[in-house]
Amino acid sequence: MDHLPGWFHGADALFEELAGSVPWQAEEREMYDRVVAVPRLLAYYREDVPLPHPALLEAREALNSHYAPELGEPFVTAGLCLYRDGRDSVAWHGDRSGRSATQDTMVAILSLGDPRDLAFRPRGGGPVELRLPLGHGDLVVMGGSCQRTWEHAVPKTTRAVGPRISVQFRPRGVA
Ligand SMILES: O=C(O)CCC(=O)C(=O)O
Numbered sequence: 001m002d003h004l005p006g007w008f009h010g011a012d013a014l015f016e017e018l019a020g021s022v023p024w025q026a027e028e029r030e031m032y033d034r035v036v037a038v039p040r041l042l043a044y045y046r047e048d049v050p051l052p053h054p055a056l057l058e059a060r061e062a063l064n065s066h067y068a069p070e071l072g073e074p075f076v077t078a079g080l081c082l083y084r085d086g087r088d089s090v091a092w093h094g095d096r097s098g099r100s101a102t103q104d105t106m107v108a109i110l111s112l113g114d115p116r117d118l119a120f121r122p123r124g125g126g127p128v129e130l131r132l133p134l135g136h137g138d139l140v141v142m143g144g145s146c147q148r149t150w151e152h153a154v155p156k157t158t159r160a161v162g163p164r165i166s167v168q169f170r171p172r173g174v175a
């Protein structure tokens with residue numbers, strides 16, 4: 001795992017522009033016998049779709065020039081999440097759809113806006129072993145077997161927090 005606090009320059013403007021211009025979607029998921037609202041807003045940019053801001057293209061190019069040699073391929077997709085306040089969250093999971101279920105990979109996250117913790121525990125449960133406070137402009141890159149052998153979450157918080165945007169760059173076939 002790499003964590004580079006304040007990696008992205010121009011985070012204020014990028015946050016405002018993404019918050020205002022991305023077509024954020026509220027989604028629902030079936031959980032057991034109920035349909036529940038996903039507690040965050042989402043937007044997904046497939047490989048063949050232009051990113052919503054030129055600064056994200058630059059960020060992806062910078063990430064690819066550093067990480068693609070080790071990863072063996074480029075980051076191509078971008079998932080965006082908007083956490084409106086401390087009630088929004090993402091539950092424990094690994095990004096294990098597709099190839100990442102069986103292969104090592106990398107997921108790079110650019111965090112914008114109010115700080116939230118990204119928490120880690122071993123897959124299947126157990127105590128939280130790491131809490132990374134992700135601040136405005138921070139980059140975190142999860143590599144190796146992180147998606148298969150660990151779980152991550154953005155827990156809800158009762159702290160008064162404003163909105164946060166997460167941009168996740170992933171290689172082809174990893175979700
Ligand atoms: O908000 C984040 O930075 C994490 C989001 C996440 O884990 C995911 O979308 O898979």
Ligand SMILES: [Fe+2]
Binds near residue numbers: 093094095152
């Ligand atoms: Fe994730």
